[in-house]
Amino acid sequence: MSAGRTLENVRATILSAHKSSTIEDKISFYDSWAENYEQDLVVLDYRAPGLAANMISSHYSGDREAALVLDVACGSGLMAKQMKKLGFGHFVGVDGSKSMMKVAEQSELYQDLKQCMLGEEPLPVQWAGLFDIVLITGALSDGQVPVSVVRELCRSTKQGGYICMTTRSNHDNLVYKAALECELEQMEEQGLWSSVEVTEVEKWERGVSDKEDGYIPGVVYLYKKL
Numbered sequence: 001m002s003a004g005r006t007l008e009n010v011r012a013t014i015l016s017a018h019k020s021s022t023i024e025d026k027i028s029f030y031d032s033w034a035e036n037y038e039q040d041l042v043v044l045d046y047r048a049p050g051l052a053a054n055m056i057s058s059h060y061s062g063d064r065e066a067a068l069v070l071d072v073a074c075g076s077g078l079m080a081k082q083m084k085k086l087g088f089g090h091f092v093g094v095d096g097s098k099s100m101m102k103v104a105e106q107s108e109l110y111q112d113l114k115q116c117m118l119g120e121e122p123l124p125v126q127w128a129g130l131f132d133i134v135l136i137t138g139a140l141s142d143g144q145v146p147v148s149v150v151r152e153l154c155r156s157t158k159q160g161g162y163i164c165m166t167t168r169s170n171h172d173n174l175v176y177k178a179a180l181e182c183e184l185e186q187m188e189e190q191g192l193w194s195s196v197e198v199t200e201v202e203k204w205e206r207g208v209s210d211k212e213d214g215y216i217p218g219v220v221y222l223y224k225k226l
Contacts, residue, residue, distance in 0.1 A: 034099035053082035067132040073139030077104035170216035
C-alpha cells in the first residue's frame with residue numbers, strides 16, 4: 001500500500017509515465033502503478049470520476065439499476081464506484097492494463113472486464129448500439145488515447161443513450177483538447193449525437209509538471225446519441 005505517499009512521490013511517478021513512448025511502455029507503467037493508483041489519485045485530489053458521474057446522474061432519467069454502462073479505460077474501477085453510489089448497477093469495463101483490471105475485478109462491480117488497447121484495436125463489434133451509457137474519464141489526453149476513439153464510444157451507445165468524456169485543459173493538453181473538440185463538433189454536424197452539457201472545471205486535479213503551480217483545469221462533456 002502507499003501509506004505516506006506525498007505529492008512529490010506522485011508527481012515523480014506520473015512524470016516518469018510521460019517518458020513512455022511506446023504503447024508497451026505505457027501499459028507496463030500502468031501495470032506497475034495499479035497497486036498505488038487509487039491512493040495516488042486521492043493525493044492528486046483527482047475529481048474527474050465524481051464530476052462525470054454527477055453530470056450523467058443529473059441527466060439520466062431511465063432505470064438506473066437496469067442501465068448497461070461501458071466504462072472505457074476503466075483503470076482500477078473508480079468510475080464504477082462513483083456510479084454505483086448514484087444507483088447504477090451494470091458495468092462492463094475495458095482497459096489496456098491487466099494489473100489495473102485485476103484491481104477493478106476485486107471491486108466486484110463489473111459483469112465483464114475486457115483487455116483492449118484503445119486506438120490500436122477497436123472495441124468489439126458486437127457491442128454496437130448496446131450500452132445505455134458509455135464513459136471515458138482521464139484517458140482522452142495527449143500521449144494516451146487518440147481522439148478517433150470517440151467514434152467507437154458513440155458506436156457502442158444505444159440510440160438515445162449518453163456518452164460522457166473528460167479531458168484536461170492544462171497547457172500541455174491544449175492541442176489535444178482542440179483536436180478532440182473539433183471531432184466532437186464534427187460528429188454533431190454529421191448527426192451522430194447532440195451536445196447535452198459541457199462543464200469547464202477550474203480545480204480538476206493538482207498539476208504535476210514544473211510549469212503548473214497548484215491545480216489544473218479540466219472539462220466534462222456529455223453527449224446524447226441520435
